[in-house]
Amino acid sequence: MLDTGVGIATVVLVCATFLFLGVTYIGRRRQSVEDYTVSRNHAPANVGIATLVASMFGTWVLLSPGETGANFGIISLVGYALGIAAIPVMFMFVGPRIRQLMPNGHSITEYVKHRFGLIPFVAISVVIIFVIGIFITAEMTAITAAVSILTGSPAWATAVAVGVVVVAYTAYGGLRVSIYTDRIQFWVLIPVLLLLVIVAAVIVTGDGVWDVAGQAGLLSVSTPGSYYFGIVLIIGIVASNAFHPGMWQRVYTVESQRALNRSLLGAAALAIPITFLMGMAGIAAVGNGSVGPFEYPAVAAALFTLASDVFPLWMHFLMLVCALMLAMSTLDTLMNGLASGIAADLAGAGMGRSILMLLARSVTVIVAIPAVIVGAQGFSVLYVFLIADLLGAAIAVPMLVGLYSRRMPGWAVLLSGGAGIIIGALFYPKPDLISPWAIAAPFGGQMFFAFASAVVVSSAIAAAVILLRRLAAPQQQYDFRILNTGVQLIDEPSAADD
Secondary structure: OOOHHHHHHHHHHHHHHHHHHHHHHHOOOOOOHHHHHOOOOOEOHHHHHHHHHHHHOOHHHHOHHHHHHHHHOHHHHHHHHHHHHHHHHHHHHHHHHHHHHOOOOOOHHHHHHHHHOHHHHHHHHHHHHHHHHHHHHHHHHHHHHHHHHHHOOOHHHHHHHHHHHHHHHHHHHHHHHHHHHHHHHHHHHHHHHHHHHHHHHHHHOOOOHHHHHHHOOOOOOOOHHHHHHHHHHHHHHHHHHOOOHHHHHHHHHEOOHHHHHHHHHHHHHHHHHHHHHHHHHHHHHHHHOOOOOOOOOHHHHHHHHHHHHHOOHHHHHHHHHHHHHHHHHHHHHHHHHHHHHHHHHHHHHOOOHHHHHHHHHHHHHHHHHHHHHHHOOOOOHHHHHHHHHHHHHHHHHHHHHOOOOOOOOHHHHHHHHHHHHHHHHHHOEOOOOOOEOOOOOOOOOHHHHHHHHHHHHHHHHHHHHHHHHHHHOOOOOOOOHHHHHHOOOOOOOOOOOO
8 A cells, every 4th residue: 555645645746737737728718618518520530539538438447347357257347348348339320320410419418309309308318417427426436445445545535636626627628628638648548557457467477366266267258147247237338328428529529420430449449458457457356365256345446455465566656646547537528528518408598608608617516516425435336337327228229219210209218218217127236236126036147137128128118119100100200300400509619729
């Protein structure tokens, strides 16, 4: 463990550095609301890759993949890596479609409002706020746990320090400053994470760690529960990120359709090895005897428990810096994405630029406060994420079908999504990830049945509604041209200068 004084000094230095970089980057430059919300069509492919990767990977990558590997083994870890990679793959399909149908768009809620109507818009907006609130809380939980383990400093102090800094530069600078800091974080994080993985592999190899892990069944490819959980992660991660406003922002931020596809493909290619290698640390922690499967709370931070046993202090320092940068790169995306979406949704109400900017910045602060409080409590990051994933699994398919089918009405989105949530919740497990709340499933399959039932039920209802409307009312079709004509720019964006 690092000396607490050194740890606190490092936290302060890293936070102060990014606060300075963010504020000075924007300076006194006057931003339009368009710049603040989507920074439309200004990022080339290399910037797109950097901001996508930095936004997708938070401090959770140092915790929840390791927890997954330690509990469920290598197959579930493969599922985790594929699930993260599938986020940009999904946007390779829906991103070009929404840019085509709604070229002046800003957010997913804007699409829902014009495509499905007011009531679905309100309902899905609530879901998005809840999901993003969980994402922010999970990230706060992850960074407080990481810093506490590495330095012994109080969780609340880390949560406040990181929260205040990210809110300050994000509320002030908007998406432009988020992308700017993402680029810096990307070029620092990738080589440092690679260095940590290589050194860690050298340290643990040769001590029989992998033999012990294999005897525990964590390297087995024939454990049904591991496959169950791997499928859960793929479904849940992809579905919940369909509601990620930061990802939808970046669909409009890149300079062209070609740059969007290249950015998403590059992010997907990097996602698999990063997630998988971070998760292998959890398996190594079990093999080393640092933690045991489902031994909470230690297993929730398997990588850091392993680090405290075998890593030298200089690696602890690099892990601390990585954890802080990962947290800020994700938190600024989540906070700005949510605030920008609200500003875009309210733009049609006739509010002026100054009011919209004030509202966007106020929302950034309001969302951060409960996340800081809950994040200091030390819950399992993986379990917190999975709550949001279940909501996404139930609603994502009906919502996204509306991009392609003219016969998907708003009431059917609510009906199918609500039914999926209810059925999935019946199977959903307690925080031990095994015991059911209501309906039991085969051992190791509790999460699988929760997520599979949510997706299958909601998708089946949506498909049935579309089919029935095709047969009974073929003339009732949505006119996609409404998305083009009904969604306009908020104000005139400034010329790109970066």
